Amino acid sequence: MTGDAVAEGLRPLSVVLAGGGSAGHVNPLLATADSLRSRVPDVRIGVLGTAEGLEARLVPDRGYPLTLVPKVPFPRRPDTGALRFPISLRRAIETARAAITEQEADVVVGFGGYVASPAYLAARTAGVPIVIHEQNARPGLANRLGARFTMSVATTFESTKLSHATRVGLPLRAEIRDLDVAAARPEGLAHFGLDEGRPTLLVFGGSLGAARLNGAFSEAAHDLLAAGVQVLHLTGAGKDVEVPTTSATGARYVAAAYTDRMELAYAVADLAVCRAGAGTVCELAAVGVPAVYVPLPVGNGEQYLNAVGLVEAGGGLCFPDDEVDGAWVRAEVLPLLTDPERLASMAAAAAAHGERHADDRLVDMILAAAGRA
Numbered sequence: 001m002t003g004d005a006v007a008e009g010l011r012p013l014s015v016v017l018a019g020g021g022s023a024g025h026v027n028p029l030l031a032t033a034d035s036l037r038s039r040v041p042d043v044r045i046g047v048l049g050t051a052e053g054l055e056a057r058l059v060p061d062r063g064y065p066l067t068l069v070p071k072v073p074f075p076r077r078p079d080t081g082a083l084r085f086p087i088s089l090r091r092a093i094e095t096a097r098a099a100i101t102e103q104e105a106d107v108v109v110g111f112g113g114y115v116a117s118p119a120y121l122a123a124r125t126a127g128v129p130i131v132i133h134e135q136n137a138r139p140g141l142a143n144r145l146g147a148r149f150t151m152s153v154a155t156t157f158e159s160t161k162l163s164h165a166t167r168v169g170l171p172l173r174a175e176i177r178d179l180d181v182a183a184a185r186p187e188g189l190a191h192f193g194l195d196e197g198r199p200t201l202l203v204f205g206g207s208l209g210a211a212r213l214n215g216a217f218s219e220a221a222h223d224l225l226a227a228g229v230q231v232l233h234l235t236g237a238g239k240d241v242e243v244p245t246t247s248a249t250g251a252r253y254v255a256a257a258y259t260d261r262m263e264l265a266y267a268v269a270d271l272a273v274c275r276a277g278a279g280t281v282c283e284l285a286a287v288g289v290p291a292v293y294v295p296l297p298v299g300n301g302e303q304y305l306n307a308v309g310l311v312e313a314g315g316g317l318c319f320p321d322d323e324v325d326g327a328w329v330r331a332e333v334l335p336l337l338t339d340p341e342r343l344a345s346m347a348a349a350a351a352a353h354g355e356r357h358a359d360d361r362l363v364d365m366i367l368a369a370a371g372r373a
């Protein structure tokens, strides 16, 4: 597809993208939208999301129109929610279907999350081809449902068990895909108010923050600063850390709820300590930042599966959540920060394992499903 649909006698390609909740769902959607637009300049893009998820802010900020679909949590217990479920699901499907029809969508691309199931069901009844992208090693409920309706199923990881799955990797936003860490570092240090020439630690619990990491680093902040380590800690909205603002060594502890310039946070980091959401793991590997992963201890260890390949390749370490406290930071994290050789070899292993161009492979799949390959 050249992008000049009119010259080829076709109407411009129309794509509806559906997904939301955490940034882990929204960012691959935005990366795919940007990549589609650069490959097919006259593409029409619409996004389906919920009012409650991060997409409500991030999608319009990126310049894409967002249609709100009511959130339909799948009832896990037979209470009043379960009784209302069929009615709210039908309302959500009708809203999704109206948007798909109004936009004359050639293809619906779903990224999981609350909005994806109604979008898949609406696309199916409207006879519109479906493409699915699953970010995590272990697939979510919506994508397991959607995978029954299509042969175009893309995953981030080889190990993911979904019918008809093809591994494409995780689409990264252009500012991360194209990041030159060394070139961006001075801007990053200035942006966050940090100094050149100090070991720099980035702490974050995905896009939502992690109380466990916040508590452990509050406890250990004094020791990190005393060792001359400076810290950028993204705590998550509504979550706080109590940390010293000054130190005898002059090293600073900068805490913020969330940054829209994550590429700059990666550019300043010599080491990250973080959860193991798919976005976190794939972005850190792609830009070659070594990390200590503390997977969220829910379900059957899903987040550990996201990080295991990278950890086995030497690009990171992994610790269980219940070991993490101030003493753990002093024993496991601080020694790494004062070992530049070890950090350099972990960084090289991460970069060799990571990949930057999953967006191209997913866009190929979308164009093929829309009959525009």
Ligand SMILES: CC(=O)N[C@H]1[C@@H](OP(=O)(O)OP(=O)(O)OC[C@H]2O[C@@H](n3ccc(=O)[nH]c3=O)[C@H](O)[C@@H]2O)O[C@H](CO)[C@@H](O)[C@@H]1O
Pocket (backbone or CB within 6 Å): 022, 023, 024, 025, 027, 135, 136, 204, 205, 206, 207, 208, 234, 257, 258, 259, 260, 261, 262, 275, 276, 277, 278, 279, 280, 281, 283, 296
């Ligand atoms: C899709 C998915 O599996 N979501 C899960 C993931 O969400 P979460 O959103 O944390 O998932 P990811 O690790 O996949 O992605 C985090 C994303 O947030 C961005 N970022 C983060 C901080 C910041 O200040 N600015 C910023 O832009 C990162 O660049 C990255 O793109 O882990 C959470 C717990 O750990 C779970 O509750 C979520 O259900």
